[in-house]
Amino acid sequence: MKSTTLRYGDDDEKASNPKDLAEQLTCECSMTHRRPATGIAVRANDILRARELFRTLDFAKEGGAFENTGGKLAQLLETDKGRTFCEALEVANAAGHSEGVVERKLRKALGTVADFLKEHKDVLHEQLTQQRARASREYVFSSGMLELLTAFTYRRHWAQTVPDNDTDSPALAAWKGDPGNKEKMIDYCVAAYKDKEADSAARKAQGQGNAATFWQEKKRRWGRKRGRRGGRTEKETQEVRRRNRE
Numbered sequence: 001m002k003s004t005t006l007r008y009g010d011d012d013e014k015a016s017n018p019k020d021l022a023e024q025l026t027c028e029c030s031m032t033h034r035r036p037a038t039g040i041a042v043r044a045n046d047i048l049r050a051r052e053l054f055r056t057l058d059f060a061k062e063g064g065a066f067e068n069t070g071g072k073l074a075q076l077l078e079t080d081k082g083r084t085f086c087e088a089l090e091v092a093n094a095a096g097h098s099e100g101v102v103e104r105k106l107r108k109a110l111g112t113v114a115d116f117l118k119e120h121k122d123v124l125h126e127q128l129t130q131q132r133a134r135a136s137r138e139y140v141f142s143s144g145m146l147e148l149l150t151a152f153t154y155r156r157h158w159a160q161t162v163p164d165n166d167t168d169s170p171a172l173a174a175w176k177g178d179p180g181n182k183e184k185m186i187d188y189c190v191a192a193y194k195d196k197e198a199d200s201a202a203r204k205a206q207g208q209g210n211a212a213t214f215w216q217e218k219k220r221r222w223g224r225k226r227g228r229r230g231g232r233t234e235k236e237t238q239e240v241r242r243r244n245r246e
Contacts, residue, residue: 002036031043037096039090040092040096040113041093041095041096044089044090044092047086048086048090048165051074054074054077072127073124073128073131076123076124081116084116085113086114087109087112088109088110088113088116089109089113091106091109092110092113093242095109155171155182155185158185159175159179159185160190162175169188171184171190171192172191174187174188
């Protein structure tokens with residue numbers, strides 16, 4: 001099964017087109033399309049938890065720090081219709097995690113959700129695609145920073161986790177022998193950069209060698225074709241054809 005996350009960072013413009021987005025969402029990548037009851041309940045819970053965050057950070061405050069980064073969405077959810085929408089999501093969420101679904105309440109809740117999303121579809125689509133693009137970059141930023149923070153501040157653990165397949169590296173052996181030493185860590189990282197550069201150069205040379213071999217083989221085959229035509233060049237062949245036509 002494919003990932004259930006749409007990659008807005010890959011093509012923000014395409015993701016902002018409702019028709020393109022509708023074509024991307026299929027049962028292969030969307031739980032709502034594959035198993036509607038589960039998908040609606042899960043997404044309802046996601047939205048409600050986000051609303052709690054918006055409230056904690058005061059996203060909905062007009063003129064606040066978040067007015068242009070989620071504030072408009074938060075403000076919409078705090079309107080009378082927005083509150084009614086969130087109450088309906090509570091029902092949809094609870095119905096997905098309990099037995100004995102009250103059909104009347106669920107029907108009314110799903111109708112409220114449908115009406116709210118239809119009424120505000122344009123502003124929601126615009127704000128949500130922008131928010132998703134920002135969030136994807138924020139996620140990559142925070143993940144990258146946490147990875148580097150953890151590695152560089154817990155050097156002993158980092159040294160232990162570096163694969164030992166680079167056993168011929170004196171710098172790695174020195175660092176593993178004294179993992180808390182910052183200079184030895186730097187020595188190995190610099191050596192690793194140099195090894196990476198050498199590997200890239202080798203792969204590039206190999207690729208060029210493969211290309212050269214390809215053209216050599218092509219020329220060899222062309223030579224065979226020329227031999228089957230009596231050793232004539234292409235120009236000579238064309239001249240013979242012209243004479244034959246005359």
